[in-house]
Amino acid sequence: MADRPLSPHLSIWKWGPHMLVSILHRVTGSGMATVGLAVLLWWLGSLAAGPEAYDSFAGVMGSPIGILVLIGLSWAFFNHMSSGLRHFVMDIGAGFEIERNKTSALAVTASGVILTVVFWAVVFLK
Amino acid sequence: MGKHTTLERYGSKTTAIGRVRGLGSAHGGAHHWLLQRLTAIGNLLLVTFLVVSMALLPAYDYAAMAGWVSQPLVATALALLVINVFWHARLGLQVVIEDYVHTSGNKFAALAALNIVAIGSGAFALASIARLAFAGAA
Numbered sequence: 001m002a003d004r005p006l007s008p009h010l011s012i013w014k015w016g017p018h019m020l021v022s023i024l025h026r027v028t029g030s031g032m033a034t035v036g037l038a039v040l041l042w043w044l045g046s047l048a049a050g051p052e053a054y055d056s057f058a059g060v061m062g063s064p065i066g067i068l069v070l071i072g073l074s075w076a077f078f079n080h081m082s083s084g085l086r087h088f089v090m091d092i093g094a095g096f097e098i099e100r101n102k103t104s105a106l107a108v109t110a111s112g113v114i115l116t117v118v119f120w121a122v123v124f125l126k
Numbered sequence: 127m128g129k130h131t132t133l134e135r136y137g138s139k140t141t142a143i144g145r146v147r148g149l150g151s152a153h154g155g156a157h158h159w160l161l162q163r164l165t166a167i168g169n170l171l172l173v174t175f176l177v178v179s180m181a182l183l184p185a186y187d188y189a190a191m192a193g194w195v196s197q198p199l200v201a202t203a204l205a206l207l208v209i210n211v212f213w214h215a216r217l218g219l220q221v222v223i224e225d226y227v228h229t230s231g232n233k234f235a236a237l238a239a240l241n242i243v244a245i246g247s248g249a250f251a252l253a254s255i256a257r258l259a260f261a262g263a264a
Binding site: 033044 | 184186204257
């Protein structure tokens with residue numbers, strides 16, 4: 001081993017909001033790619049199959065568990081979209097300074113939750 | 127002195143034999159990266175259209191939903207959404223598989239299954255939209 005410090009320090013780290021954003025981006029993306037696309041296929045397929053099939057889809061999705069899944073999917077979308085926009089900024093090489101990176105990580109995490117609340121407020125209160 | 131750098135240990139990553147053995151870069155990374163971003167921009171527009179529409183639609187019963195989907199502009203947007211979303215999801219899950227599945231046989235099988243599911247599901251979604259769109263005109 002060389003005497004100089006070697007990178008990466010796999011055992012020396014502490015939690016930060018940027019790590020949460022990175023993990024949630026992957027989790028929400030994988031969740032939407034599996035559960036979200038299954039719901040999308042069921043929605044379109046049941047619509048194409050006719051009223052009876054659609055009613056069984058709507059029955060499941062309108063149940064408390066179905067609503068919970070839809071709330072989860074809507075949060076996954078808003079979270080993934082927000083952190084995706086942050087990715088675009090970092091893709092051009094901006095926003096890597098520690099403070100700004102931390103602030104943007106907190107901002108996109110909050111934005112995902114806020115947009116989800118706004119979406120369901122519109123659905124239930126319109 | 128031992129061989130310290132990757133280049134010294136394994137030789138250039140760009141040699142033909144290195145590529146054949148699967149040791150070198152496949153030179154497809156930039157293409158994948160760019161497509162992930164381009165489909166992300168498409169998703170930003172198309173999925174936002176779907177989500178905002180869902181929030182604003184007056185009812186969620188069969189008549190309201192089928193009537194909405196069968197409109198030409200909506201059907202077009204949804205067909206584009208399906209292509210774009212399944213493409214983006216395929217690219218994303220490919221990276222997840224490549225990160226966590228290290229055995230080459232399992233990795234190949236997982237990527238093959240991903241392609242089949244993504245393309246098959248996307249085709250089913252497009253056929254469903256087409257049925258609704260063309261039934262509306264009949």
